[in-house]
Amino acid sequence: MRYQAPGTIDEAVAVLAAANGGAQVLAGGTDLLVQLRAGMIGPEVIVDIKRIPELRAIAVENDGFRIGAAVAGAEMGEHAALKASWPGVVEAMELIGSTQIQGRATPGGNLCNASPAADCVPAMLAASAMCTIAGPTGRRDLSVGDVATGPGQTALGKGEFVVDFRLPERPPRSGDAYLRFIPRTEMDIAVVGAGVNVTLDNDGVCTAARVVLGAVAPRILLVPEAAAALVGARLDDDALGRLDAACRAACRPIDDKRGTIVYRTKVSGVLACRAAAIAFERARTS
Amino acid sequence: MVKTHVTMTVNGEAAELLCDTRATLLDVLRDELDLTGSKEGCSSGDCGACSVMLDDRLVCSCLVLGAEAEGCAIETIEGMADDDRLHPLQQTFLEEAALQCGICTPGFLVAAKALLDRHPDPTETEVRYWLAGNLCRCTGYDKIVRAVMLTAADMRGEPR
Numbered sequence: 001m002r003y004q005a006p007g008t009i010d011e012a013v014a015v016l017a018a019a020n021g022g023a024q025v026l027a028g029g030t031d032l033l034v035q036l037r038a039g040m041i042g043p044e045v046i047v048d049i050k051r052i053p054e055l056r057a058i059a060v061e062n063d064g065f066r067i068g069a070a071v072a073g074a075e076m077g078e079h080a081a082l083k084a085s086w087p088g089v090v091e092a093m094e095l096i097g098s099t100q101i102q103g104r105a106t107p108g109g110n111l112c113n114a115s116p117a118a119d120c121v122p123a124m125l126a127a128s129a130m131c132t133i134a135g136p137t138g139r140r141d142l143s144v145g146d147v148a149t150g151p152g153q154t155a156l157g158k159g160e161f162v163v164d165f166r167l168p169e170r171p172p173r174s175g176d177a178y179l180r181f182i183p184r185t186e187m188d189i190a191v192v193g194a195g196v197n198v199t200l201d202n203d204g205v206c207t208a209a210r211v212v213l214g215a216v217a218p219r220i221l222l223v224p225e226a227a228a229a230l231v232g233a234r235l236d237d238d239a240l241g242r243l244d245a246a247c248r249a250a251c252r253p254i255d256d257k258r259g260t261i262v263y264r265t266k267v268s269g270v271l272a273c274r275a276a277a278i279a280f281e282r283a284r285t286s
Numbered sequence: 287m288v289k290t291h292v293t294m295t296v297n298g299e300a301a302e303l304l305c306d307t308r309a310t311l312l313d314v315l316r317d318e319l320d321l322t323g324s325k326e327g328c329s330s331g332d333c334g335a336c337s338v339m340l341d342d343r344l345v346c347s348c349l350v351l352g353a354e355a356e357g358c359a360i361e362t363i364e365g366m367a368d369d370d371r372l373h374p375l376q377q378t379f380l381e382e383a384a385l386q387c388g389i390c391t392p393g394f395l396v397a398a399k400a401l402l403d404r405h406p407d408p409t410e411t412e413v414r415y416w417l418a419g420n421l422c423r424c425t426g427y428d429k430i431v432r433a434v435m436l437t438a439a440d441m442r443g444e445p446r
Contacts, residue, residue, distance in 0.1 A: 003290050003307045003353040026351075033310065033349045034330045046307070048354060074343065098419020099397065100334055103343040104350070186418035187332070 005048040009134050009163060012049055016159040017136045019045045025161045026050075027070045028104035030097065031113045047161075055108075055163060058082055063169035069108025069131075069162040073120075077102070086167055087282060088176030088195060088275075092123035095180055098187055108162045114148035115189075117215035121148070122195035123178040125222055126212045127167050135160030150218050171208075173200040175282025177275040180214070181267050183258070190215040191259040194247070194271035196279040198230060204284060206230045211243070211276075216251040216268050223250040226272060235280045243276060244269035290353040296321065297365030305352035312336045314352035315362060323363035323392045327421070334420035337393040338362050344400040346419075363392035366399065375399055375437045384433035386424035394420050398434045406442055410435060 024043035055068040176197040182188035193214030211226035229242035253264035327333035339361040
């Protein structure tokens with residue numbers, strides 16, 4: 001196994017193309033090194049993308065944010081402007097692992113590891129994040145929700161990798177939130193995750209919403225019916241009841257040691273309602 | 287076996303070596319540089335026994351390839367004491383019996399120092415969250431958390 005650390009995106013594309021499918025992209029390594037040691041993967045070349053400056057930067061762009069795919073979770077948490085605009089996205093990333101993991105783990109790795117329980121992805125999808133993908137045929141854009149196609153599977157072609165995430169401009173009176181349920185308070189994988197992003201009018205009525213659920217289906221789910229439950233409404237019991245029902249109806253979870261189908265389904269509605277309450281409050285006070 | 291040439295700074299001293307591409311930073315520290323204070327517990331980033339500072343960032347050295355450390359500044363438990371004078375955290379851990387078997391201790395000390403360097407006045411909750419990635423199967427954590435809180439107060443110059 002060889003190790004290469006290209007300094008530019010073009011160089012990384014060339015290294016990946018030369019490896020002809022035998023390469024593995026390394027971002028933070030918090031999943032990759034475990035898989036390597038367990039013998040789950042055996043690449044000929046490791047391509048470390050952390051030496052590419054654009055991939056390590058958080059920048060304001062077109063009144064939104066561009067977050068490099070290899071930015072560490074702790075770096076997102078320390079970025080005051082990003083946290084002020086997109087607290088849900090940042091808190092989702094910060095939920096991943098321990099302090100030590102936060103020093104390494106990246107949103108690009110969380111996305112491309114393609115776990116249905118990835119914490120940063122529901123919040124990113126609720127935020128309508130777009131990804132830039134670089135590869136042998138040039139660059140293309142992909143919604144963050146279209147990168148993972150199933151557990152451990154991505155839509156990335158041979159030699160492609162994620163360069164960055166772009167978060168759009170924040171309209172006034174907008175807020176987002178992400179909550180996950182785990183049986184303890186730290187260091188676990190989501191049983192259910194819920195991301196909510198809303199915009200309100202001057203009277204506190206929701207004018208736009210996106211609701212996303214994690215860990216309740218083979219892919220992270222954008223739930224338009226749940227968003228529709230909020231649009232045109234204030235955060236009252238009727239709206240929350242519709243949101244709860246829409247989330248439960250969208251779930252297609254597995255039964256496993258972390259949670260049964262019935263339990264995950266029930267919790268999805270509860271978490272979505274709680275996340276919506278936080279997002280509405282943030283929107284009102286933004 | 288493919289080797290990668292790596293230069294880094296470890297506890298302020300330059301280090302240069304050829305490391306196996308599959309070797310982790312923990313392997314390099316322990317097996318190449320004979321710095322065996324950092325421990326291998328789980329090798330999956332769950333236990334924190336291998337905690338080191340990498341360019342002023344707390345990380346699990348078992349989840350970093352040695353090759354990734356090229357050009358980086360590493361600080362390990364071996365660099366914590368000032369010659370024969372223990373760091374206040376080390377001293378308080380001894381006085382408060384915040385260790386039993388000791389395997390987790392280097393990781394706890396490196397992680398706790400990283401916390402106090404950033405936040406000299408943490409709450410107990412902040413200490414517990416910050417150290418959630420360090421596992422101890424002996425102490426039940428209370429003595430460790432107490433030692434960190436006491437050291438923080440000492441370092442702020444508060445009377446006990």
